[in-house]
Amino acid sequence: MNAVSGDLLRYAQQVLTGTGHAPDQVASVVAGTGEDAAARALRAGWECAANPVVGACEQTEDVS
């Protein structure tokens, strides 16, 4: 997390208050298996960021 600015760290600290997670632990939280609400939401946001949808072809995808 070397690129994280002080402002963003302070913001992250505020958002994570009460979760038991620290800003510098987020990478390990998303890589872990924690099932608390914060861990699940952090993991979902991180995975969505790491795996963006390119184009918009999903509309016609068939699940059957």
Add this chain to the structure above:
Amino acid sequence: MRCESGGRGVRTDGGRVVSVEWFDLAQRLYAAETGRPVARLAHTTFTPSASALAVRATVRGGSVSVSAASFGGGEETACDEAGLALLARLGGTLAADTPAMLLTDDTGTIPALVGLARAHAHHSDPNISGSAAMVGWWADRADHPGTSAVVNLPAASSARYVLGVVPEAQRSARVWRKWLQITDESVAGMHEWVRAIGSGPLLPLLAAIGEDDAYSFSRAQSALVDGHDWSRPDNTASAAMGLRSRCDAADVMSSALLDDPMWRERALHTGHVAVGVASMTPPPKGSRRRNGSLSVTCERLDSRLRVGSAVTGWVGTPRRRPFEQFTVEVTSTEVVGGKLVLGLGSVGMYAPPSGASVVLMPQAASPFAMRAGRGRYWRLYRGRRSWLSTGQTPVPSRREVPLDVLIAGAEE
């Protein structure tokens, strides 16, 4: 309560945090770590245009300085009425065949332009008065979410991407230029910025807002030709219609965002999209009903789906929406054993099997029904006996109520 767009906020007293804040925070931290903007949408929220006009206007000591650049052109600057003439020469006029898209990178340009335009609304030079009326049209369309007539670049960029900075910093044009590696800070550089954020297909429902842009432009052109004074305050009927039009655009925009697979993943954390396990109950024996009733049990309790709301659902995940979708109405909501159970009534085609993982979201808004509704309201507002147009508050009156209506009311 501090809120991000689309979010539900973080209490500043360190209290409960809604999970979308954690979702967004993870995206900010990912962006910071990679040094690249993170996409929130696979779609774009506006249609890039070769006739776009980048404009920056500032008020200094009673004079308005206007800097503008058309696509492929350099920055030009002029003051006051010469500024309006500059806009007209670059295509920013109601006399043009098609509307020029206005690009801005601050929140002060439109108010500065409107002040200038009002001062010259009745100018004898048709280039200047036509440009002034165009500014009035831009200001009107800027209030419609999802418009492609006016694009505020920091706002449009924030809708599309997340940066590795605090939310407030995303309002800064300088911050966006740095992250998008746009070195040209002149007005002409806004065209490069648009290219950086405008790739991909348009959110499908926003095509209807684009049609409204075109229709509104032709109406404004006709009004100018007919001598209508755009700078006068709206009458009551026009103000009411303007409010309704803006509200409709906001509803279409909210609905349009849910067409995007990445936005749906985020919307799980705002409660706009729900995921749960389907349970189908066959119709009672002897019943004339052919379809079973569906209920969906959700782990999360924060769904915004309410009784009476129409929803669209499918088997699968928020990211992958298949062709096979069902539509149904929420008939009940209850918490059973710490889980939210949504009763959805009878489902016909594409009913999910029991045990399947189901995604639910609000049924898409219908821009066509909204447009028809606005037409109907416009006729009512313009009616000679309308209390809105006459300005007289209606007086309550009593009348006979048919017996069957009374009985139906009592049974309710």
